[in-house]
Amino acid sequence: MMRRDLPHDGSGELPRALRDPMLTVVMPAYNEARNLGATLGLVCAALRRLATRWEVVVVDDGSRDDTAQLMSPPPSGVRYLRLARNFGKEAALTAGLVHARGDVVWLMDADGQHPVDLMPEMLQAWRDGADHVCAVRQARDDETWLKRLGTTWFYRVVNMGSPVPITPDAGDYRLFDRCVVNALNALPERNRFMKGLYAWVGFEPRAIAYQPLPRAHGKSSFSTLRLARLAMTGITAFSNLPLRLWSGIGAIAALGALAYGCWVVVEHFAAGHPVPGWPTIVAGLMFTAGVQLLSIGVLGEYVGRIFDEVKQRPVFLVAHDSGAPAEQPAAMA
Ligand code: UDP
Ligand code: MG
Numbered sequence: 386m387m388r389r390d391l392p393h394d395g396s397g398e399l400p401r402a403l404r405d406p407m408l409t410v411v412m413p414a415y416n417e418a419r420n421l422g423a424t425l426g427l428v429c430a431a432l433r434r435l436a437t438r439w440e441v442v443v444v445d446d447g448s449r450d451d452t453a454q455l456m457s458p459p460p461s462g463v464r465y466l467r468l469a470r471n472f473g474k475e476a477a478l479t480a481g482l483v484h485a486r487g488d489v490v491w492l493m494d495a496d497g498q499h500p501v502d503l504m505p506e507m508l509q510a511w512r513d514g515a516d517h518v519c520a521v522r523q524a525r526d527d528e529t530w531l532k533r534l535g536t537t538w539f540y541r542v543v544n545m546g547s548p549v550p551i552t553p554d555a556g557d558y559r560l561f562d563r564c565v566v567n568a569l570n571a572l573p574e575r576n577r578f579m580k581g582l583y584a585w586v587g588f589e590p591r592a593i594a595y596q597p598l599p600r601a602h603g604k605s606s607f608s609t610l611r612l613a614r615l616a617m618t619g620i621t622a623f624s625n626l627p628l629r630l631w632s633g634i635g636a637i638a639a640l641g642a643l644a645y646g647c648w649v650v651v652e653h654f655a656a657g658h659p660v661p662g663w664p665t666i667v668a669g670l671m672f673t674a675g676v677q678l679l680s681i682g683v684l685g686e687y688v689g690r691i692f693d694e695v696k697q698r699p700v701f702l703v704a705h706d707s708g709a710p711a712e713q714p715a716a717m718a
Contacts, residue, residue: 401512407438407710408508409487413477414443414495418451419602424497429462431501433711435508440464440710443495444481447471453705462711469702474606475577475615478557480701482566486710490561497601499558506593507560516588517565520558520595527599531609539616546624549584555592556580564588575700576690578619585623621690628687631680638676642669 410428414421425441432439441463445452447470459465466484468477478492489511493499503520510518525533540553557579561569568586607615620627652658 401514404488405437406488407440407486408432408436408489408491409439409485409710410441410491410493411478411481411485412441412443412493412495413446413474413481414448414452415446415471415474415477415606416448416450416452416603417495418448418455420496420600421452421455423601424493424495425460425463427497427501428493429460429711431504432462435504438710440486442466442481442484444468444477444484446474446477457707459708462709464708464710465705466703467705469704472701474557475579475618476701478579479569479577480703482561483570484706485566488563490563490566492557492559492561494557496603498597498599500595500598503558503593503595510591510593511560511562514589515591516562517583517586517590518560519552519555519583519590519592521552521555521592523594523596525554527597532612535609535612535616539619542626543581543616543619543623546620546626546629547581547584548623549581549587551581551584551619551623552592556597558595558597559583562588574622575693575696575698576618576622577700578615578622581619581623617686618690621686627683631676631683634676635680638673642673 410432412424412428417424421443425443428441432441439462443456443459443463443465445456445465445467447468453467456463456465456467464484466480468480472480481492482490489508491504491507493501499520507518507520525536528536536553540551544550565583565586565588568588569582572582572586574582
């Protein structure tokens with residue numbers, strides 16, 4: 386029997402295909418009061434069909450709408466965690482993974498974009514041996530051309546310098562075996578670009594094609610600016626290429642300046658031309674000053690991230706925690 390057929394939690398020698406694992410769905414929610422009820426209804430029904438022990442961990446990422454009232458008390462089988470403020474989706478996912486108790490853990494959005502119909506197929510992939518199943522979107526034609534262009538370039542840049550390839554088009558609809566959750570929880574970094582971390586931990590990944598559904602109510606919280614900030618986190622966390630790039634550009638600019646200097650001297654002595662005046666100096670100075678400022682800016686991005694890491698502040702703070710997993714006594718027999 387192969388290693389991956391065995392349970393990772395040491396709960397016996399049963400192969401995955403014969404086990405009844407506890408399932409957890411981690412659901413980050415930020416101002417999703419209008420979607421949460423319907424999404425939870427669908428997810429809980431799907432979980433009930435798939436296992437006897439399950440829970441949904443709703444991580445309220447500092448919502449300012451009626452989410453807290455909706456979740457007091459949380460529905461049966463739902464654990465409700467409210468973060469002390471809006472920490473961002475990556476932190477909310479981190480909080481959910483830390484609190485998840487399942488042997489198999491899903492990440493799923495609260496806005497109904499991630500189809501629950503895919504859950505049995507994802508669980509089957511786990512039973513077949515995959516430790517990490519990610520749903521990969523088939524097409525991006527529901528997005529603006531600007532977002533598509535930005536996404537393509539982001540993955541190109543980050544993958545050029547990343548030690549592990551980060552799958553483009555794979556979002557946060559994923560299933561993890563407990564071993565992957567434990568590995569993710571053990572990563573101490575505060576700048577959490579989750580898609581990169583999922584790739585970094587490795588294990589046995591499998592992709593399943595899907596098409597996200599339209600958002601039920603409201604609109605996406607990710608504006609272009611917010612996406613750009615997330616992209617910077619991803620690039621600085623997974624690639625040293627921007628730092629190295631400036632060494633290359635600096636070397637080329639310095640070599641160019643040296644060659645031009647030599648040319649001016651030779652021209653002066655050979656042809657007797659006067660040394661060119663201020664336009665050359667001004668253009669040269671402006672060019673080098675621009676290159677230096679840009680490179681200091683890139684350096685600053687990395688220094689800022691180091692500053693965040695050394696402060697050692699927690700990634701999230703939980704302000705409220707209620708609810709419990711659903712346990713059917715028959716499952717305990
Ligand atoms: N979300 C969150 N914190 C935030 C922003 C978003 O927990 O600061 C949640 C949101 O409630 C949803 C998921 O992350 O469940 C995806 O967000 P959204 O639908 O806005 O993004 P998109 O689908 O456009 O990627
Ligand atoms: Mg969405």
